Amino acid sequence: MSGGEYLALAYGAVFVVVLAYVAIIAAKLARLQRETREILDLARAQEAPARTVEHVAREISPSA
Amino acid sequence: MRYLADVATLTRKDLRVELRARDTLPAMLLFVLSTLVVFHFALPTGTADDAAYGLLWVAIVFTALLGLARAWVPEQEHGVLDGLLLAPCDRSAIWLGKTLATLVFLLAAQVVALPAFVLFFAPLDATALAGVLLANVGICAVGSLMAAMAAAGRARELLLPLLLLPLVIPLVVGGVGAAISPEGERYLLFLGLYDGVFAVLSWASFEYVVTE
Amino acid sequence: MGAAIVLALVVAPEDADQGLSQRIFYIHVPIALTAYFCFGLGAWKALLLLWRRDSRYDLESYVAIHQGTIFGALTLVTGSIWAKASWGVWWTWDSNQLVLFLVLFLFYCAYFMLRFSLEDGPRRARSSAVYALFGIVLVPISFLAIRLAEDFIHPTVFTREGPQMTGTMFAAFCVSWAAVTFLAYVLYRVELAGKRLDADLRELREALAP
Numbered sequence: 385m386s387g388g389e390y391l392a393l394a395y396g397a398v399f400v401v402v403l404a405y406v407a408i409i410a411a412k413l414a415r416l417q418r419e420t421r422e423i424l425d426l427a428r429a430q431e432a433p434a435r436t437v438e439h440v441a442r443e444i445s446p447s448a
Numbered sequence: 449m450r451y452l453a454d455v456a457t458l459t460r461k462d463l464r465v466e467l468r469a470r471d472t473l474p475a476m477l478l479f480v481l482s483t484l485v486v487f488h489f490a491l492p493t494g495t496a497d498d499a500a501y502g503l504l505w506v507a508i509v510f511t512a513l514l515g516l517a518r519a520w521v522p523e524q525e526h527g528v529l530d531g532l533l534l535a536p537c538d539r540s541a542i543w544l545g546k547t548l549a550t551l552v553f554l555l556a557a558q559v560v561a562l563p564a565f566v567l568f569f570a571p572l573d574a575t576a577l578a579g580v581l582l583a584n585v586g587i588c589a590v591g592s593l594m595a596a597m598a599a600a601g602r603a604r605e606l607l608l609p610l611l612l613l614p615l616v617i618p619l620v621v622g623g624v625g626a627a628i629s630p631e632g633e634r635y636l637l638f639l640g641l642y643d644g645v646f647a648v649l650s651w652a653s654f655e656y657v658v659t660e
Numbered sequence: 661m662g663a664a665i666v667l668a669l670v671v672a673p674e675d676a677d678q679g680l681s682q683r684i685f686y687i688h689v690p691i692a693l694t695a696y697f698c699f700g701l702g703a704w705k706a707l708l709l710l711w712r713r714d715s716r717y718d719l720e721s722y723v724a725i726h727q728g729t730i731f732g733a734l735t736l737v738t739g740s741i742w743a744k745a746s747w748g749v750w751w752t753w754d755s756n757q758l759v760l761f762l763v764l765f766l767f768y769c770a771y772f773m774l775r776f777s778l779e780d781g782p783r784r785a786r787s788s789a790v791y792a793l794f795g796i797v798l799v800p801i802s803f804l805a806i807r808l809a810e811d812f813i814h815p816t817v818f819t820r821e822g823p824q825m826t827g828t829m830f831a832a833f834c835v836s837w838a839a840v841t842f843l844a845y846v847l848y849r850v851e852l853a854g855k856r857l858d859a860d861l862r863e864l865r866e867a868l869a870p
Contacts (some may be wrong), residue, residue, distance in 0.1 A: 390742070394737075397734070401737075405730065416857050421718065423864055426865070448860075503710075600787070601775045607774065618798075621806070624809075638805065641801075641804075
């Protein structure tokens with residue numbers, strides 16, 4: 385191989401590693417996003433019953 | 449003075465445990481002798497003596513690893529370490545006691561192994577012996593700290609060699625250099641430097657490794 | 661970040677004139693220096709952890725060492741390619757820097773083994789920190805050892821002529837160095853942010869679903 389090819393190989397190797405790293409980070413970001421959504425759903429689910437009780441209470445109170 | 453007395457007590461405790469149980473030392477002795485016999489067959493006839501010195505260092509390092517892997521086992525099995533940590537002594541005294549006890553085991557193994565090496569392979573001069581002594585100090589000092597770290601892990605038998613081997617590469621360089629180089633004093637100096645630096649570092653950091 | 665890398669790739673090779681393979685220098689040396697810097701940063705954070713007993717330094721130290729190990733592996737790869745290009749072999753024990761990086765690479769791989777083997781908690785943080793401090797002390801000691809080892813492993817001491825850097829070459833080198841350092845810094849921040857987010861989310865989940 386010529387010097388130029390080795391040069392390309394060296395820069396290419398660095399590029400590939402950085403690319404792989406970025407891909408891993410991207411995958412991780414996607415996972416974090418999914419988890420955030422799950423937790424958000426969880427939080428909403430916990431809030432929802434409380435709101436219905438409030439809602440019902442407000443519905444009842446004018447009649448009482 | 450109180451400190452030294454603590455260290456002496458702890459060392460004596462380890463030696464007495466070993467004398468009673470006889471777990472480690474016979475294993476180390478047998479291991480180092482078997483290794484030397486294996487090396488005889490691994491070395492082709494007519495190989496230079498220099499190669500044998502290299503193999504001696506492999507044998508010493510792995511024998512030390514064998515001893516260090518057992519170093520904290522009695523403490524682990526009987527929960528002695530928790531008691532020791534509660535005792536009103538400086539934590540680094542525990543490290544120093546363990547280091548000295550391991551050093552005694554290693555020296556005892558070498559009292560047999562080095563004559564056997566001279567008998568089987570090649571002579572050792574005073575510089576080479578001094579190299580062995582200095583490297584022992586380094587291996588035991590760093591090794592007993594690493595063994596304490598590894599003992600808390602899940603796979604301590606596997607972990608210790610991984611932690612320790614990169615750290616003892618300089619010691620092997622110094623030891624082999626002291627054995628085969630015409631100007632071995634430089635290597636002794638280097639070994640002394642290694643011992644000093646890493647002994648102080650291990651001494652200072654032991655407390656952080658064992659406390660919860 | 662991308663702009664800096666493109667700049668380094670385009671500007672740096674332009675200025676080299678001593679054969680194409682010599683241009684690997686512009687990526688190999690900055691990466692090696694950055695790896696040292698990351699290891700140093702990791703050790704510094706480890707020292708802060710032991711000193712101030714603040715657990716956030718644990719993650720910072722870990723991420724810095726993770727970066728250092730990635731850049732160390734890259735140093736080995738680019739160095740190996742450079743060795744092949746200029747001396748015709750993929751690996752040579754003649755190059756002190758390469759051997760040192762191999763030792764360090766093994767050492768820091770053991771660091772990760774240590775972390776994965778211990779239970780999460782302050783004890784793991786402190787053990788890792790102590791090991792990271794050993795690493796930074798090992799660098800000069802190993803370097804000295806490898807220098808000494810040359811005497812008996814290779815009786816003829818190998819001297820590599822340092823490249824005579826002209827002004828433009830030096831400028832190109834500095835640009836590459838700045839670019840790689842910047843890349844390392846960005847990756848460090850990104851990974852740290854990801855790890856912190858991960859920990860926060862886990863805590864949040866535990867708080868929400870007991």
